[in-house]
Amino acid sequence: MKRVAVVGVGQTNFRTRRDDKTHPELTREAVSRGLEHAGITMDDVDAFVFGTMDPFDGINCPDRWSSTAAGLGKPFMKISTGGTTGLTTGIAAYQHVASGLFEVVVAVCTQRVGENVDAQPVLNTAVDPIYERHSGVGAISVAAIQATVHMQKYGTTEEQMAWVSVKDHENALKNPYAHIQKKIGVEDVLSSPVVSSPLKLYECCPRSDGSVAIVFASEEKAEQMRDNPAWVIAESSISDSYFVGDRPDLAVWDSLSIAGRRLYRLAGIDDPKKDIDVAELYSPFTIQEILELEALGFADKGEGARLAEEGVTFIDGDMPTNPSGGVLCTNPIGATGLVRLGEASLQVMGEASNQVDGAEVALAHAWGGTLQFHALMLVSSHKKLRR
Amino acid sequence: MKVGIVGIGMTPFGVHEEPFYNIAYEAAKKALEDAEIERHELDNVVLGGYDVSVGRTISNMYTAPAAGGYLKDEIRVSDDALYALALAYMRIKSGIFDVAMVLGYGHCSETPMELVELLTLDPLFHRDTGLSYQMSYAMQSYAYKMKYGVEDEVAAEVVVKDRKRASKYEYAHVREEVTVDDVLSSQMSVFPLRELELPPWSDGCVALILAEETMAKRINPEPIWVEGLGWNTENYHLGSRDLAELSSTRKAAQMAYKMAGCDAKSVEAAEIMDLTPYHHLMALEALGFAEDGRGEELIQSDFNANSSGGALCTNAHGTTGLFLAASLALQIRNEIDMGISHAVSGYAAQNSVVAILGV
Numbered sequence: 001m002k003r004v005a006v007v008g009v010g011q012t013n014f015r016t017r018r019d020d021k022t023h024p025e026l027t028r029e030a031v032s033r034g035l036e037h038a039g040i041t042m043d044d045v046d047a048f049v050f051g052t053m054d055p056f057d058g059i060n061c062p063d064r065w066s067s068t069a070a071g072l073g074k075p076f077m078k079i080s081t082g083g084t085t086g087l088t089t090g091i092a093a094y095q096h097v098a099s100g101l102f103e104v105v106v107a108v109c110t111q112r113v114g115e116n117v118d119a120q121p122v123l124n125t126a127v128d129p130i131y132e133r134h135s136g137v138g139a140i141s142v143a144a145i146q147a148t149v150h151m152q153k154y155g156t157t158e159e160q161m162a163w164v165s166v167k168d169h170e171n172a173l174k175n176p177y178a179h180i181q182k183k184i185g186v187e188d189v190l191s192s193p194v195v196s197s198p199l200k201l202y203e204c205c206p207r208s209d210g211s212v213a214i215v216f217a218s219e220e221k222a223e224q225m226r227d228n229p230a231w232v233i234a235e236s237s238i239s240d241s242y243f244v245g246d247r248p249d250l251a252v253w254d255s256l257s258i259a260g261r262r263l264y265r266l267a268g269i270d271d272p273k274k275d276i277d278v279a280e281l282y283s284p285f286t287i288q289e290i291l292e293l294e295a296l297g298f299a300d301k302g303e304g305a306r307l308a309e310e311g312v313t314f315i316d317g318d319m320p321t322n323p324s325g326g327v328l329c330t331n332p333i334g335a336t337g338l339v340r341l342g343e344a345s346l347q348v349m350g351e352a353s354n355q356v357d358g359a360e361v362a363l364a365h366a367w368g369g370t371l372q373f374h375a376l377m378l379v380s381s382h383k384k385l386r387r
Numbered sequence: 388m389k390v391g392i393v394g395i396g397m398t399p400f401g402v403h404e405e406p407f408y409n410i411a412y413e414a415a416k417k418a419l420e421d422a423e424i425e426r427h428e429l430d431n432v433v434l435g436g437y438d439v440s441v442g443r444t445i446s447n448m449y450t451a452p453a454a455g456g457y458l459k460d461e462i463r464v465s466d467d468a469l470y471a472l473a474l475a476y477m478r479i480k481s482g483i484f485d486v487a488m489v490l491g492y493g494h495c496s497e498t499p500m501e502l503v504e505l506l507t508l509d510p511l512f513h514r515d516t517g518l519s520y521q522m523s524y525a526m527q528s529y530a531y532k533m534k535y536g537v538e539d540e541v542a543a544e545v546v547v548k549d550r551k552r553a554s555k556y557e558y559a560h561v562r563e564e565v566t567v568d569d570v571l572s573s574q575m576s577v578f579p580l581r582e583l584e585l586p587p588w589s590d591g592c593v594a595l596i597l598a599e600e601t602m603a604k605r606i607n608p609e610p611i612w613v614e615g616l617g618w619n620t621e622n623y624h625l626g627s628r629d630l631a632e633l634s635s636t637r638k639a640a641q642m643a644y645k646m647a648g649c650d651a652k653s654v655e656a657a658e659i660m661d662l663t664p665y666h667h668l669m670a671l672e673a674l675g676f677a678e679d680g681r682g683e684e685l686i687q688s689d690f691n692a693n694s695s696g697g698a699l700c701t702n703a704h705g706t707t708g709l710f711l712a713a714s715l716a717l718q719i720r721n722e723i724d725m726g727i728s729h730a731v732s733g734y735a736a737q738n739s740v741v742a743i744l745g746v
Contacts, residue, residue: 001482022511055444060506064733068623076620080465082445088462092474098481126444239451239461258458369448
């Protein structure tokens with residue numbers, strides 16, 4: 001299998017609305033920054049892979065508009081898989097290079113959630129019109145159900161979930177691109193208005209506009225471009241059944257455990273707690289970080305809620321999680337997964353804005369659908385894992 | 388290492404009462420039966436199709452399980468499903484996967500397609516023009532027609548030939564034969580295109596099973612190999628384009644021929660996404676079968692183009708290209724050694740993808 005690395009990461013600022021730029025202008029901004037970071041120009045790029053979730057952008061197939069700003073006259077492919085779109089776009093770009101067909105490929109995701117009055121009714125149109133749509137189910141309501149079940153089964157408390165929010169908000173203050181930049185304490189979280197019980201406002205992500213671009217390169221090109229590339233070690237994605245009601249137990253994210261197990265097997269990881277230094281997880285709601293940490297083996301089942309409370313997932317803890325401030329502070333939905341990979345890559349390059357000391361192996365994750373999909377990518381500062 | 392097609396499954400195309408994911412399941416099941424393998428022998432699923440042309444956000448939520456994706460690695464290309472074939476090829480070529488289900492879906496009866504396509508116009512420059520999808524294809528047709536002096540009768544003859552072939556093809560949507568007079572006397576829809584010179588909006592699904600060379604030979608003694616692939620994109624702004632040619636198709640074809648190590652001369656058949664008769668001619672030229680402006684000479688020859696009846700007879704937005712590729716694969720299985728298939732997407736054929744298949 002050909003070795004591939006991330007050699008450049010570019011992000012725009014993420015805000016509720018980016019009225020200052022059009023869709024292609026945002027795309028171009030991220031791509032230009034990614035190319036600059038890699039030290040190359042548009043001419044050096046062999047192909048583009050573009051990701052977005054069309055129903056949020058206020059324009060159908062915005063990739064066709066954006067491709068003229070980044071991808072004109074080149075092979076250009078559009079990926080869309082739901083909330084996982086960002087990361088599956090990264091995975092597809094990685095596979096473009098790993099196949100040997102291309103040497104340098106840019107993955108770019110632009111999303112303008114601000115074009116919608118509200119994201120949740122849009123997400124509700126993904127749900128079956130006969131059996132589940134009338135319940136009003138969207139991302140927040142399914143997360144609230146996960147929280148309720150987890151609290152009931154494991155005794156997880158609202159305070160414990162609030163600590164996840166405090167940690168993410170503290171991290172976002174160090175990330176110049178983060179959407180929400182505000183210092184908050186546990187009391188602020190607990191006293192914020194309930195959005196979907198038991199989740200409160202500061203436990204829910206914002207809706208963001210913005211773009212992110214990642215440059216992938218073959219081994220030879222990567223070594224020419226920089227001395228600290230982020231090597232792609234493995235990737236994995238998974239699709240579950242369709243109906244939320246078919247999930248066996250909403251207190252555990254078993255499909256993520258299965259995807260994680262496959263990823264670890266590919267990467268040769270036996271203890272993720274020891275072998276992975278930092279994780280960027282797709283957790284737009286506090287409870288989801290807890291479920292994800294458990295599913296991915298960073299905490300035992302039912303113990304995930306203690307990690308933020310005890311400081312383990314803070315930047316100076318044993319398992320720093322979402323040092324960028326995570327999805328809780330920035331969520332351009334179809335681009336969010338690629339932001340996770342960008343931040344994970346910057347961590348192992350040693351160039352993250354909120355750097356984890358000595359990070360060598362980083363995990364990026366995204367979920368999508370109504371709890372149906374997961375995607376994972378593992379990057380390292382080494383071509384092979386240390387052990 | 389080569390990558391081969393080892394299973395082909397198609398539903399009939401037309402207007403289906405069943406929901407699109409049931410149609411997708413039917414195609415996937417047929418492909419598994421054709422390959423004589425079980426669902427668990429797949430290690431990944433690559434989908435192709437648009438949310439809007441089936442009327443659902445994140446439509447892969449429905450089609451991933453239908454394609455056998457339960458607890459499997461899954462990804463979707465949100466474009467014509469011929470791109471999904473290219474992605475599946477790369478996923479296998481890289482050594483990451485062995486056996487892929489490629490599934491394309493389109494279900495135009497679910498949604499007002501013309502209205503949906505209008506929403507692809509950007510809000511600043513194009514949307515106020517109210518330019519429909521068909522108008523953009525008509526503009527290209529007109530530009531080509533005027534540049535090379537193509538007679539109405541030639542365009543009508545393309546339709547007649549496509550319809551004749553579709554009448555003998557069980558999967559095609561529109562299968563009634565027509566005469567040149569029928570075409571020329573049909574109502575003018577969007578100048579210079581008459582009603583019979585426009586494609587239908589179809590429902591239907593296509594599934595292909597792709598496998599790595601060694602696996603492929605285990606599954607099927609005679610796989611159809613993916614010899615070449617190419618794809619490219621043109622300028623979104625119509626005013627910045629030469630509308631009289633399919634330049635993204637030309638670039639995609641160059642990439643595919645280079646990969647396959649051959650040129651148009653070695654290709655015996657073409658399945659092209661002719662959304663208008665003029666695009667039939669332009670595509671044949673862009674794929675290298677004729678000099679610019681001389682595509683019409685092929686219509687009078689015995690060149691094997693669109694034995695499926697082409698997009699003019701079957702057009703399930705999102706999987707038209709994969710339908711053509713699957714139709715080509717069926718031909719290669721029975722009659723010929725090498726062929727090329729082609730798809731376009733976007734206003735005025737902005738994007739193109741090309742696949743060369745052979746034995």
